[in-house]
Amino acid sequence: MNPEPNKKFIDISEKKRDKILQTAVAEFAQYGYDSANINTIAEKAGISVGSIYKYFHSKQDLYLTAAGFTVEKLKAVLNEIISSKTDFLSTVERIIRAIQLYSRDNIYLTKLYNEMTTENKSELVWRIVSDMEGITANLYASYIREAQENEGARKDVDPRCFAFFIDNLFIVLQFSYCCEYYKERLKMFIDDNIMANDDLLAGQLIKFIRGALYLK
Amino acid sequence: MNPEPNKKFIDISEKKRDKILQTAVAEFAQYGYDSANINTIAEKAGISVGSIYKYFHSKQDLYLTAAGFTVEKLKAVLNEIISSKTDFLSTVERIIRAIQLYSRDNIYLTKLYNEMTTENKSELVWRIVSDMEGITANLYASYIREAQENEGARKDVDPRCFAFFIDNLFIVLQFSYCCEYYKERLKMFIDDNIMANDDLLAGQLIKFIRGALYLK
Amino acid sequence: MNPEPNKKFIDISEKKRDKILQTAVAEFAQYGYDSANINTIAEKAGISVGSIYKYFHSKQDLYLTAAGFTVEKLKAVLNEIISSKTDFLSTVERIIRAIQLYSRDNIYLTKLYNEMTTENKSELVWRIVSDMEGITANLYASYIREAQENEGARKDVDPRCFAFFIDNLFIVLQFSYCCEYYKERLKMFIDDNIMANDDLLAGQLIKFIRGALYLK
Amino acid sequence: MNPEPNKKFIDISEKKRDKILQTAVAEFAQYGYDSANINTIAEKAGISVGSIYKYFHSKQDLYLTAAGFTVEKLKAVLNEIISSKTDFLSTVERIIRAIQLYSRDNIYLTKLYNEMTTENKSELVWRIVSDMEGITANLYASYIREAQENEGARKDVDPRCFAFFIDNLFIVLQFSYCCEYYKERLKMFIDDNIMANDDLLAGQLIKFIRGALYLK
DNA sequence: CATGAATGAGGATTCATTCAT
DNA sequence: TATGAATGAATCCTCATTCAT
Numbered sequence: 001m002n003p004e005p006n007k008k009f010i011d012i013s014e015k016k017r018d019k020i021l022q023t024a025v026a027e028f029a030q031y032g033y034d035s036a037n038i039n040t041i042a043e044k045a046g047i048s049v050g051s052i053y054k055y056f057h058s059k060q061d062l063y064l065t066a067a068g069f070t071v072e073k074l075k076a077v078l079n080e081i082i083s084s085k086t087d088f089l090s091t092v093e094r095i096i097r098a099i100q101l102y103s104r105d106n107i108y109l110t111k112l113y114n115e116m117t118t119e120n121k122s123e124l125v126w127r128i129v130s131d132m133e134g135i136t137a138n139l140y141a142s143y144i145r146e147a148q149e150n151e152g153a154r155k156d157v158d159p160r161c162f163a164f165f166i167d168n169l170f171i172v173l174q175f176s177y178c179c180e181y182y183k184e185r186l187k188m189f190i191d192d193n194i195m196a197n198d199d200l201l202a203g204q205l206i207k208f209i210r211g212a213l214y215l216k
Numbered sequence: 217m218n219p220e221p222n223k224k225f226i227d228i229s230e231k232k233r234d235k236i237l238q239t240a241v242a243e244f245a246q247y248g249y250d251s252a253n254i255n256t257i258a259e260k261a262g263i264s265v266g267s268i269y270k271y272f273h274s275k276q277d278l279y280l281t282a283a284g285f286t287v288e289k290l291k292a293v294l295n296e297i298i299s300s301k302t303d304f305l306s307t308v309e310r311i312i313r314a315i316q317l318y319s320r321d322n323i324y325l326t327k328l329y330n331e332m333t334t335e336n337k338s339e340l341v342w343r344i345v346s347d348m349e350g351i352t353a354n355l356y357a358s359y360i361r362e363a364q365e366n367e368g369a370r371k372d373v374d375p376r377c378f379a380f381f382i383d384n385l386f387i388v389l390q391f392s393y394c395c396e397y398y399k400e401r402l403k404m405f406i407d408d409n410i411m412a413n414d415d416l417l418a419g420q421l422i423k424f425i426r427g428a429l430y431l432k
Numbered sequence: 433m434n435p436e437p438n439k440k441f442i443d444i445s446e447k448k449r450d451k452i453l454q455t456a457v458a459e460f461a462q463y464g465y466d467s468a469n470i471n472t473i474a475e476k477a478g479i480s481v482g483s484i485y486k487y488f489h490s491k492q493d494l495y496l497t498a499a500g501f502t503v504e505k506l507k508a509v510l511n512e513i514i515s516s517k518t519d520f521l522s523t524v525e526r527i528i529r530a531i532q533l534y535s536r537d538n539i540y541l542t543k544l545y546n547e548m549t550t551e552n553k554s555e556l557v558w559r560i561v562s563d564m565e566g567i568t569a570n571l572y573a574s575y576i577r578e579a580q581e582n583e584g585a586r587k588d589v590d591p592r593c594f595a596f597f598i599d600n601l602f603i604v605l606q607f608s609y610c611c612e613y614y615k616e617r618l619k620m621f622i623d624d625n626i627m628a629n630d631d632l633l634a635g636q637l638i639k640f641i642r643g644a645l646y647l648k
Numbered sequence: 649m650n651p652e653p654n655k656k657f658i659d660i661s662e663k664k665r666d667k668i669l670q671t672a673v674a675e676f677a678q679y680g681y682d683s684a685n686i687n688t689i690a691e692k693a694g695i696s697v698g699s700i701y702k703y704f705h706s707k708q709d710l711y712l713t714a715a716g717f718t719v720e721k722l723k724a725v726l727n728e729i730i731s732s733k734t735d736f737l738s739t740v741e742r743i744i745r746a747i748q749l750y751s752r753d754n755i756y757l758t759k760l761y762n763e764m765t766t767e768n769k770s771e772l773v774w775r776i777v778s779d780m781e782g783i784t785a786n787l788y789a790s791y792i793r794e795a796q797e798n799e800g801a802r803k804d805v806d807p808r809c810f811a812f813f814i815d816n817l818f819i820v821l822q823f824s825y826c827c828e829y830y831k832e833r834l835k836m837f838i839d840d841n842i843m844a845n846d847d848l849l850a851g852q853l854i855k856f857i858r859g860a861l862y863l864k
Numbered sequence: 865c866a867t868g869a870a871t872g873a874g875g876a877t878t879c880a881t882t883c884a885t
Numbered sequence: 886t887a888t889g890a891a892t893g894a895a896t897c898c899t900c901a902t903t904c905a906t
Binding site for chain 3: 811838
C-alpha cells in the first residue's frame, strides 16, 4: 500500500506497537484527523515524537496505519464468525451478536471506522478498507445465492443488492452502539433503554432480514 | 437553539445568504470542520472575513448554521413526500426515488450530513438534527402500525424497531450516492455501473423492505 | 494642538458632546487605549461609528480629546480651589479634600489620568497635560516662596523641589482612591478600612506636609 | 502564584532566560500589554514563537512572568539596602540614591512597573507585587516607630500613614527618572537640567522627609 | 449630515515536523 | 537508536476605518 511501509515500526515489540496503535486509534476516533495531536499521541503512548516520526512518515501515515489496524481487528472478528459455516440466518445472528459485543468493547475502533468513512482522506482510506468490504460483499452474496438454492430464500432478488442492504443494516447498527450521534438516534427511534436491551434489537433485526429474504 | 441567532445574518438578502451557506456547506462537506478555512469560505462566498464574523459568532456557529440549513433542506424534501398520504410502500418508494434524485443534486448537503454524524461536535449537531429524526421516527412507526392494522403487515414486529431499520437503509443509501467512501462501497457490493441504474437498486430495496414487512 | 481641531465636534449639542466624551473616558479608563473599542464607544454613546469619524480623525484623536476633557475637568477643580487665595496650608487642605471627594465622584477621569501617564502615547498626552502641570508647578512654588517670606516656612528649601514633592503626594493620593492597584496598595500600607476614613489620611497628610515645610 | 509555573522555562540556560525576560520587559514597557507583539518579542529574543509558547501558556503568562521578574529585581535592590540596618534617615538617603542609580540603569524595568499599575490586569499584577509592597509597608512603618522611640521623631504621627507618604514619594521619584510623562513633569516642576543634578533632588527630598518626620 | 455594513490587515496561538544531542 | 526542544507556517478572529446609501 505504501511503497516503504514502516520498516522500523514492525521491528519494535508487539506490546509497544499495540500501545502506539491503540493510542492513535483512540485519539483519531475522539478528535478526528485534524484535531488529533501527534505530540499528545506520543505522550500518551509513552514514546517520543521523534520515534513516531521514525516509525511513520507523517501524521497521515500514522492515521492510515491506525485505520488499517482497525480494519484488521474488524476482519478478525468477521473471520472467526464465517470460519464455521452454517446457514445464512445463523450467520446473520452471530454477526449481530458480535457487533453488539464487539462494538461496545472496542468503542474507539468503531468510532474511528465511522470517522474513516467521512470525506477527508476517503480515497486513501478506501484502499485499506476495500478488501474487507470486498470479502464481506462476496461472502454475503454467495450466502444468499446458496440460501436461494438450498434454504428456500426468494429467487427473485439480486443477491448482491440484498447483501448490500444487509451490510448497510450492520454498519448502522455498529455505529449505533458507539458513536454519539447514532446512539442518540437509536434512543430516539426506539427508547432510552434500548442500549440495555440487546435481545430485542437483535431479535427484531433477524426477523427483519429473514422476512426480507425468505418467502414465507 | 442559539441564544442570539445571527440577527445580522437574517437581515441580508436571501441571495447572499444562500451563497454564504452553500459555500460553507460545500467547504465543510469537502474538508471537514477543522480543515475548512474561514478565509477561503469568505473568499468563495464573495464577502470579507469581517462580514463572516458579523453574521456568525465563530467558526462553530457558522458550521452549526450550515448544518441547520442542511437539515432544513432535507426536512423540506421529506415533508413534501409525506404531505400526500398513501400506503406505506408507496411512501417508501417515493422516499427512495427522492433520495436518488436529491442526493445527486445536492451532493454537498448530503456529504455534510454524513460529516455531521461524526464524533466531533456531535452533541451540538444532534440538537439541530434531533427534531427531524424524531419526526421521521414517529412517522415511520405510525405508518407501520397502520400497515399492521389495515394493509396486512406482520403483526409480530415492533414498529419502532422496523422504522429504525428502514431509516438505516435510507441513510446509507443517501451516503452511497454522494460520499466517496460509500460510493466505492456500493460499487464493490454490486457493480461499477450501479450508479447509473437507479431502477435496479430502488426496485430491489422496495422488495427488501416489503418482504421484511409483509407476510406473503 | 491638532491643526484642524474637530470643527464638527464643537458644533453638536453640549449634551451629546458630553455623552460622547464621558463614554470615551470611561472606556479608555477601563480598558486602556488599545483594548478600548471605537465601535463600543459609539454604541454606548448612542451614535454611529460614522459620526465618531466625522468628529474625530482617528482613535488617537478621540483619545487625546478625551484626555483633554479629563484635564479640563481637573483644571476646573483646581481653579476653584486656588481662586480664593488663603495661606498655603489651607490650600493644601482644600486640595486634599477635593481629591478625596472628586476622585471618587469621577473615577473614570482619574483612572484615565493614570492611564495617560503610561508610556504609550505619552508624548502626545504630555502636550495636553503640560499646561495644567505647569500651572500647578508654578502655583505651588510661588505659594511656597510666599510661605517662606510671610508664614515662617523654612528658607533653606528649594520651592520648586518642594512643590514637586507635594504634587507627587497629591498624584498618588488621587490614584489611591480610584485605581485598583493603588487602592490595594493603600489598604496594605494602612488598613482595609482606610478608604472609609478620609479624615485620618487627610489629617496625617497635612501634618506630613506642614512638618516638611515649616520649622516648628 | 501560577498553578504550573513554567516548568520548561526554568530548565533553559540562565542566559537565554534573561534574554527573553529582558526583551519581554522592554517590549511590554515600551508598548504596553496590548500593543506589545509576541512575534516581535520572540524575534528580538532570538527564539521562535513556538518556543515562547512552550515556556509560557499565553501572552498574559509571559507578561506576568516579566512583571514578576521586575518585582524580583526591585526587591533585590531594596533588600540590599535594608540588610545593613542603620537609622531611618540614612536608609532613606540610600534608597533615594539607589532609585536614582537603579532606575536609569534599568529603565525598562521601571517603565514596566509603571505600566503594571495601570488598570488592565491590575488584579493579577497585584498578586505579584503585593508581597513586596507589604514588606516595604511594614519596614517603613517599623522604622518610623523606632525613630519615634529612639531618634526623636514626632510622636503624634501615624507610622503607617507616614510610611505610605514616604513610599509615594519614592514611587513618583522612580517614575520621574524613566517614564516619559513623569520625566517631562519633573523638568517642568524644577528645570530642564534637573535630570543631571541628582544631588539637588536627593538633598531636597531628604530634607523634605526629615522635616516631615522630626520635630526640630 | 448620519448611518452602520463591509473591509482586510494584523496578531495570538497551534502543532506537524525536524534535527542536534 | 531515541529523544524532545525548537521551529515557523498556518489560521481564527478583532477592530479601526471607509463609504455607499
